[in-house]
Amino acid sequence: MSDTTSQTPTTAQGPRDLPTVDITGWACPAPLRETPRVVMGHGGGGALSAELVQQIFVPAFGGELLAQLGDSAVFALGGQRLAFSTDSYVVRPLFFPGGCIGDLAVNGTVNDLAMSGARAAYLSCGFILEEGVEMPVVAGVADAMGAAARAAGVEVATGDTKVVEAGRGDGVYLNTAGIGVIPPGVDLRPQRVVPGDVVIVSGDIGVHGVAIMSVREGLEFGVEIESDCAALGGLVQTMLAVTPELHVLRDPTRGGLAAALNEIATASATGVVIDERAIPVPPAVANACAILGLDPMYVANEGKLVAFVPREHADAVLDAMRAHPLGAGAAVIGEAVAAHPGMVVARTPLGGTRVVDLPLGEQLPRIC
C-alpha cells in the first residue's frame, strides 16, 4: 500500500461531502463551558466526548495521567507497572443477543486494560439500581458478570450498590474499574506508531452495535446478529508472545473503528491509510447498515481490537492472531503513513479516497 502514502486525499466519495479537509473543524464555536447543556453526543466517544474531557475534565482534575487520554492510565506502583481503567455501562436493553450489561461491564474494562498490554487482575463493580427493577434481573446481571470474570481470569474484588427512585434510572447502570499488571518490555501507546506500521483488525467489524440496534429498534435483518462481546486479554497475550514490540492496540468501541483510528492518528501525529475493501464486515452487518444508512466503520464493537504492528513482525502477529479463537478473522486493513499526519484516509472500492473523520457523537447512543 506504499503507493498511497503520499497521496493527497480527494473529495469524499459517497454520502459524505467534504470539499475541504479540516480535522480541527469539530471544535465548538464557543468554549464548551459556555455550551448550555449536555447532549447525548457528549457520551458517544466522538468529538463531543473529546471536547468534554479536554475542556472540562482535564483542566479540572489537573493530573498528567488523565491528560494522556489512553484507554487505561499506566503508572509504576510497587516496582511494577500497573494499568488502571474504568467504564460505566448504560446499555439499553440490559439483555441483548450475545450478552448483557453484566458481561459487557467485565469484558469492556478487561479489554481497556488489555489494550495497554496488561493482564487484568482485579475489578471493582458499582451498581446503580432503579427502585422496582426485578430482582431476577439483578441476579442475572450479577451471574453474567461472575461468568465473564471467571472466563477472563479476573476477580471482582470490591463493589458498591446504590438505589435511586423509580423514574430516576433505567433498571441497572454499572461501573467497573480494573487493575492489571503490564509485563516488562511492553509499551503500547500511540506515540510509538511510525510510518510503515501495519494496521490489523482482529475480525468482523460492527457486530455489537448492530446487535443492539436490532433489538432496540425492533428491526429484523433476516439473520439474528449476536454481539461479539468478549474479553481480549488472551488474544493480546498471544500477540505479545510473538513480539513485545507491538506499537499500539485499541478496542474500537464507541465511535467504532473510525474513532479508534482517528485517536491513534491524532496522538501519534502520523497518517493512516486504510483499504475499505479489506475491512471485514459480515454480510448481515453490511445489510443492516445499508438499510439504516450507517457506516460500519462508525458502529461499536466490543470484542475486537485494532493493532499497529511494526512491518517486520506483521506476518507473524497476523498468523498468531488467526490461530486464536478471537482472532480467526484477523485481517490487514492498512498502514501508517508519513503523509497527512493526524488524518485517516480510506481508499474506496471505486478507487478514490475519502477522509474518515472523527464522529461527532455515536450513531446510536447507549450501546455500551
Added chain:
Amino acid sequence: MSDTTSQTPTTAQGPRDLPTVDITGWACPAPLRETPRVVMGHGGGGALSAELVQQIFVPAFGGELLAQLGDSAVFALGGQRLAFSTDSYVVRPLFFPGGCIGDLAVNGTVNDLAMSGARAAYLSCGFILEEGVEMPVVAGVADAMGAAARAAGVEVATGDTKVVEAGRGDGVYLNTAGIGVIPPGVDLRPQRVVPGDVVIVSGDIGVHGVAIMSVREGLEFGVEIESDCAALGGLVQTMLAVTPELHVLRDPTRGGLAAALNEIATASATGVVIDERAIPVPPAVANACAILGLDPMYVANEGKLVAFVPREHADAVLDAMRAHPLGAGAAVIGEAVAAHPGMVVARTPLGGTRVVDLPLGEQLPRIC
C-alpha cells in the same frame, strides 16, 4: 467501662421495643432471589444491602476478596499490599451545604482506602450524565473533584463519561474507584478486634446526613448545618504514626455509626458497648433529629471515623487525633467486650441499656 463487659442487655429503652434480641432476625422470610423487586433500602447500607451482597453478589462473583466485605479489597501486587475500593454516588441535591457530589465522590473513596490504612494514590472517575443537565453543573462538579483530589493528595488518573436520555438519570451520577498503598506493618480489619479495645470516634456524629436532609426536605433548623465531607487519609496516617497496632477503622457513612459498629461486632465476633452520653452530637444535629424522629447514630457521616484501638495505645492515639484538625472533637465512646458477641449495646442516659441494631435501610436515601 469494664463493669459492663459481662452485663446482659435488657429490653431497649426509648422508642424501640425489642423484647427479644435476635441479631439474625433481619433475614428475609424468603430467599432474596425470590424477592420480586429492588426497594430503596437495598441501597441504604443496612441489613437489606447486606442481604443483596451476600445472597446475590458474593455467590455470583465467587471471589474471596469480595466475600470479606471490607470497605476496600486488600491484596498483594508487585511486592506490596494495595487497597482497592469503589463507590457510586447518587446524592440529591448535587450541591448541598458544605460540599457537592464531586468532593463527596473523591473523599468517599479516599476514606474507604484510608480505613484499610492505605494512602490513596490514584482514582478513576465515571460520570453518568443526564441529557439536558447544565454544562456549568458538570464543570462545577468536576472542579470540586479536582480540588478535593489535590487536597487529599490523590490523582484522578482515568475516567469515562456516559450520557443517558432526559428522564433516565438525575443530573449527575458519579463513580470513583481508588488504589492505595498500605504501609508495611499495618493490618486493619475487624477480625483483629479483641475485648478491651477502646472505641474512639473522630468527632461530631450525624452532620452530613442532617445537612442533606435540611436542603432536601426544605427544613430549617435555625442553624445551617454543613456537611462534614472531608478526606481522612491524613488523620489516619497521624494515628498510625502513634502505633501501627490499631485494630480496625471504619467510616460510618450509610447507616451511620450504628451500622459501622454492627459490622465490626459481627465480623469480629466480639460485643461492643457504647455510652450514649459520650457520643459527640452537635446541638443542631440533636435538635434536627428530635424534630424528625431520627436517631443520630443512624445518620450518615462523610468525614468521620470510628477506631478500635488496643487499650494500651488509646490515650496516645486520642491525643494525636485531637491535635489533628479533623480529629479535634475525638472522643472515647465505648469498648469491645467478650459478652454478647456480634451485638452492639448502648448504655442510655437513664442508666439502662438498649440493643443498637443494624438498620434495615437508610433513614433518608441517597445521602451519598
